[in-house]
Amino acid sequence: MSEKIRTLLNQSHSEALFVEGDFYLDESVIAVFPRGTKFLSAVRHGTSAWTITARLAIELPNGSKEQYFIKCTSEERGRIMMEGEYNGMSELYKTMPNLVPKPHSWGKYLAQNPDTYFFLQEFIDMAERVPEPNQLCQKLASLHRSSISPTGKFGFHITTCQGRIPQAVIPWESSWTILFSRMLQHVIDLDFETNGYWKELDALEKRIFSHVIPILIGNLERDGRSIKPCLIHGDLWEGNTGTSYETGEVYLYDSGAFYAHNEMEIGDWRCNYNKIHKKVYTRTYLSHYEPSEPREEWDDRNRMYCIYYNVIYSVNHRYQGKAVRQTAFDDMYYLIDKYAPFSEGEGPPRLIESERAGLSLERDHTLS
Numbered sequence: 001m002s003e004k005i006r007t008l009l010n011q012s013h014s015e016a017l018f019v020e021g022d023f024y025l026d027e028s029v030i031a032v033f034p035r036g037t038k039f040l041s042a043v044r045h046g047t048s049a050w051t052i053t054a055r056l057a058i059e060l061p062n063g064s065k066e067q068y069f070i071k072c073t074s075e076e077r078g079r080i081m082m083e084g085e086y087n088g089m090s091e092l093y094k095t096m097p098n099l100v101p102k103p104h105s106w107g108k109y110l111a112q113n114p115d116t117y118f119f120l121q122e123f124i125d126m127a128e129r130v131p132e133p134n135q136l137c138q139k140l141a142s143l144h145r146s147s148i149s150p151t152g153k154f155g156f157h158i159t160t161c162q163g164r165i166p167q168a169v170i171p172w173e174s175s176w177t178i179l180f181s182r183m184l185q186h187v188i189d190l191d192f193e194t195n196g197y198w199k200e201l202d203a204l205e206k207r208i209f210s211h212v213i214p215i216l217i218g219n220l221e222r223d224g225r226s227i228k229p230c231l232i233h234g235d236l237w238e239g240n241t242g243t244s245y246e247t248g249e250v251y252l253y254d255s256g257a258f259y260a261h262n263e264m265e266i267g268d269w270r271c272n273y274n275k276i277h278k279k280v281y282t283r284t285y286l287s288h289y290e291p292s293e294p295r296e297e298w299d300d301r302n303r304m305y306c307i308y309y310n311v312i313y314s315v316n317h318r319y320q321g322k323a324v325r326q327t328a329f330d331d332m333y334y335l336i337d338k339y340a341p342f343s344e345g346e347g348p349p350r351l352i353e354s355e356r357a358g359l360s361l362e363r364d365h366t367l368s
Contacts (some may be wrong), residue, residue: 014180023054024107029070029118036061045069050081050164056124062087068104074114077164082106082117083247084160088234088257089121091156095144095231113260122252126242130275131250136241139250141234141288144262147231154179154229156258162235163316165190169258176227176261177217180308181209187312195314195321200348204332207306211340216304219294220261227292229259236268238275257271262289263298267305273313273320273359300338305330322357 019025021121023029024342030039038059043262045055051071059065071082086106093100102122109116150157155173160167168186173179188205192198202332220227234256242251269276282302310328314321334348 080216142252144230149229230262270306
């Protein structure tokens with residue numbers, strides 16, 4: 001990330017602005033608070049693969065003290081990330097304010113080389129543990145049920161990111177089948193750019209688009225059926241959740257939000273790198289929000305949505321890309337065999353055990 005944003009813009013601390021701590025506090029951040037605000041400290045806090053993060057303490061002109069979480073990253077990709085996160089978190093907060101920390105603002109640093117962008121939100125002191133299943137799933141179901149797309153369509157008004165990767169969520173689309181196809185094609189193209197072309201995978205992907213998605217996802221919108229565009233967090237793994245030390249409330253952050261089929265949200269939970277992988281989470285969610293019709297195809301849709309998350313993970317985490325690409329390969333072949341099998345001798349060869357890569361022990365949570 002631009003040499004850790006040129007070692008945080010060549011500042012080891014905020015001494016020039018008389019602020020205690022080791023995080024450079026740019027004038028553009030100061031400007032988003034009321035005139036007369038005192039800045040007490042700006043201290044590095046948390047870990048992030050794509051941003052630099054800190055805890056900011058202030059005293060407002062009326063004497064009240066507040067704390068904020070700030071993150072920054074650089075260049076055009078950083079702008080897309082920070083603007084997208086602010087807008088996504090704002091939509092989530094507007095819909096369900098007890099689910100996410102309150103977003104405050106986003107903007108661009110005055111300091112340059114490189115161009116740097118920030119996002120500010122309320123700071124909540126949280127335990128980094130997997131969320132309690134019933135509370136998490138009850139809140140998610142409430143979010144999905146109560147959210148209302150401003151256009152009545154699927155997508156979002158601005159690009160949001162999963163990790164550092166922009167998602168193809170714009171423009172708005174009335175058909176979920178079309179939007180999902182567009183989003184999946186986008187990350188597949190990025191995967192080939194990042195991890196290299198794989199002819200056998202390409203053959204499966206072409207059949208997924210031409211035969212499987214029109215049936216499996218298309219069935220949601222066929223024979224008089226329809227699905228509601230639901231606001232989803234969009235990147236729901238354990239690292240984007242926390243439990244408040246003070247209240248015990250589960251909160252979500254680092255969203256890649258957009259309006260989708262609600263079941264898209266929990267496709268991520270099928271992935272082996274996610275600690276919210278245990279079946280208790282999926283079963284609990286389904287007890288709060290029943291599967292869409294055709295109900296008997298629920299697990300196959302879940303597998304399809306998992307393919308999206310595995311492919312975008314392989315783009316975000318190149319060093320782990322081979323293992324999750326192979327999982328996506330297996331899942332595609334499973335769905336093709338079920339919905340649109342190749343004629344004898346037509347399909348690409350299947351993976352053999354000696355070809356398989358594995359996730360690192362740190363990343364593989366299937367046994368935890």
